[in-house]
Amino acid sequence: MAGPSPVWAHAIESSLERITAVNDELMLESRFSTGEPADDAVVRLLPPGGEPIEVGRTDASGRIRFSLPSQAAKDWEVQVDRGPGHRDYLELSETGRTGAALGLRPPLNSRRGVNDPWYLLAGLTLIGGGAAGMLALRRRF
Template identity: 50%
Template sequence: MAIPSRFALMAATALGLALAQPMQAEAHGVESSLRYLDGQLELSSSFSTGEPVEGAVVRILKADGTPGQELGRMDAEGRLQMTLPALKDGLVDLQVDGGPGHRDYLTLPLQQGRVNLDEVVMRPGSRNALDWAMAPALVGLVGLMVKVRSPRQR
């Protein structure tokens, strides 16, 4: 097999693996949205497939990241309406916990006891960081495969 053919085959294989892996991982990701009106917070969560995250526990995280006060559970439609407890102004971290690998995190900025939705932060999971870390490794692997030649062709 000629060098250009080998390169094309290896590049297509590496690209296929790189594109297929994140899609498999995303199938279980949790996506959340918020609505806040007059002190009432409505949280909607679903898997990236569109299926509601039924029964997921919504809780406040403590400053050290450990689970804190439970605020409720998602209903069959993946929704939870609640009134936040009295909290100090600042940032409050919420976790939507559908089990290991099925979590979403939201940071709510509180000002005068109310949520400022313009400044809500949704933190990406570590999986996204891993995807970005893997990209240079895949590019390097393709480059290494291109440099390796059989002894007959030198």
């Protein structure tokens, strides 16, 4: 006997990152759990107790760039809606208007830490501590 075939749902997974601090521009990327881009998904900002604000639709690669309104705060959510059963929600994590104040990741091409002298000092300290530890172990055995 043939029964109904199983239906396998695939969730949407999204990421949100700040592109520039000057105009609070954000980049959202959404993909299905299969890796396919969530193209043509409606993206909305959801203020608590307020009307949703539609910011646009994702492109063929599942991406959209948009700016936050000046009143955006930590209790707002970003909704990615690709149809029934295919929604994702992201929270803005900190109060404030700019992406940095909202706790969003810096852009992937940001190289701030690489040239920071504190990172260099921390790295050299770890390397020196590791070398000293290896010498101490070697003398012991």
